[in-house]
Amino acid sequence: MFDPLDFFSHEGVRRYTRAELGEPESCLKIRTSEPEMFGPALMVTTTTKESGQNLSPFQVMDLPYVAIAPATVILTILSLLRPNDEINFNSGTQDHATNVDDILEKKQISVDFAQETLEWYINYSHVSVNNLQELCTRIMLLGSSSSVQELLAYFTSILAKYEKQERQDLLNEQVLKSASMRISEMCGRTAQPSKTRLFTLEYLQTPIKLHEPALTADNLGFKTWGSSLVLAEQVCRNYPHYQTPKSGNLRVLELGAGTGLVGIAFACKTLEKLQAQKTTIILTDLPEIVPNLAHNVNLNNLHPEDNALQVIAETLDWNDPSDFIEAHGPGKFDLILIADPVYSAQHVKLIVNMLSQFLSHQGIACLEIPIRDRYAQERQRLWDLIDSEGLRTVSEARHSGVDDWGHVNYIYKELSW
Secondary structure, rough: OOOHHHHOOOOOOOOOOOOHOOOOOOOEEEEEEEOOOOOOOEEEEEEEEEOEEEEEOOOHHOOOOOOOOOOOHHHHHHHHHOOOOEEEEEOOOOOOOHHHHHHHHHHHHHHHHHHHHHHHHHOOOOOOOOOOHHHHHHHHHHHHHHEEEEHHHHHHHHHHHHOOOOOOHHHHHHHHHHHHHHHHHHHHHOOOOOOOEEEOOOOOOEEEEEEEOOOOOOHHHOOOOOOHHHHHHHHHOOOOHHHOOOEEEEEEEEEOOOOOHOOOOHHHHHOOOOOOOOEEEEEEEEOHHHHHHHHHHHHHHOOOOOEEEEEEEEEEEOOOOOHHHHHHHHOOOOEEEEEEEOOHHHHHHHHHHHHHHHEEEEEEEEEEEEEEHHHHHHHHHHHHHHHHOOEEEEEEEEEEEEEOOOEEEEEEEEEOO
16 A cells, blocks of 8 residues: 655636626536546537537637737636545536636636737637636646646746746736645645645534644644544534433543544534533644644534533643643543554554553544554554553444545444543
C-alpha cells in the first residue's frame, strides 16, 4: 500500500440577451472508467433536453491561445477549470450546477467576463460554440476528462506569459494566482493550499465542514485522514450504544483529533436527538493544531444556546497531561475516540497511558487503526500493551475506505476495562 507518511518530515463586448445566452435545462450522463495514471478519469457527455445535442468536453487545444487571448478570458477559463467541491475525499464527482447563473455564481465569474469569453470563442476559436451554457459545460467537463500533462502545460504557459508582464495590475495578479492554484491542485494533497472540505455520513443528517491548512512543517493534524471518516461513521451508527452514565453527563474525549471530524460528527449526532443527554466533548491535540480544531468547531456551529452540549478544543500533551487535568479536573471520560494515532514507536505507550489515565471504569474506547505495513510491529505492541493494562476487546471489525492517497484497510476495536 502507498504510504503518504513517507513524504512528511472591456470595451466592445457585446451584451447578450438571456435567449442568446441559452440556458436549457440539462441532464448529465456520466460513464466512468478506471482512471489511468495520467489519463482521463471520467468519460463524460452532456445531453441538453432542448436541443438533444451531445456535448463532449473540449480538448486542451480548444482552450484560448494564451499569447493572444485577453486576461479576462484566461481568468474565466481558469475559474471554470477549478475542481468541483470535494465530498468524502472524492473530487471527481460532477458539479450539480447546470445553468449559467448557478455556474457563474459557484465559480465566482462575473457576467461581463463570461460574455467576453463567449465573444472570443465566437470570433476567434476554431470550435463552434452556440451559447454560454454550452461553453461553460464543455470547459468544466474538460477539467475532469483531460490529460494531466496537457493541462499542466497549459497552466504553465499562462504563468510564463503573465510573470513576464512589466506592469502587474490586479487582473494579471488574479490570473497568476489562479494558474498557480490550478497547478497545485493537480500535484497531490501535500502540494495544495488550505481548503475547506465537506463530509457527509450515512448515519448523520448534517454535512460537516472542515478547514484544512496547507500541509507544512510535517503537521499531520492539518490533514483529515480516512480513518477519521470511517470512525465517525462507526460512532454515529452506534450512537444509541453510548448510554447516559449515572452522573447524567456523558463525557467524551477525542485523542489526536486533528481536524476534528470524529468528535464533531458525534456532537452533530447529539444535536439531532430531540431529547439529547447532557454531553461534554473535548477534542484534543498538540498546541499548533488546536487553533484550527477550534475553528472547525465554530465552522459547524457547535455552540448551542441550551448548554446541553458543550464542545471544547483543547491542548493535551500525552507526555505530561497535568495542564489538561488542571484545566478540566481529574474526572474520567465515558467515551474515548482515537483515529490513526500511531506514527512512531513512542506513541504506542503514550496511547495506553492516556487510556489508563482518562477512561472511566465503565467507559468505552473506540480505536480505528489503518493497516500500514510500515507500522505492523507498532500495532502488535499496541494490542499487547492494551491487554497487559487490563483492557479487553469488546468488539472488533475490519473496515475499508479511501482518502487522498487511495484505498486503505482498517482495524476497529472497541475496548473496556
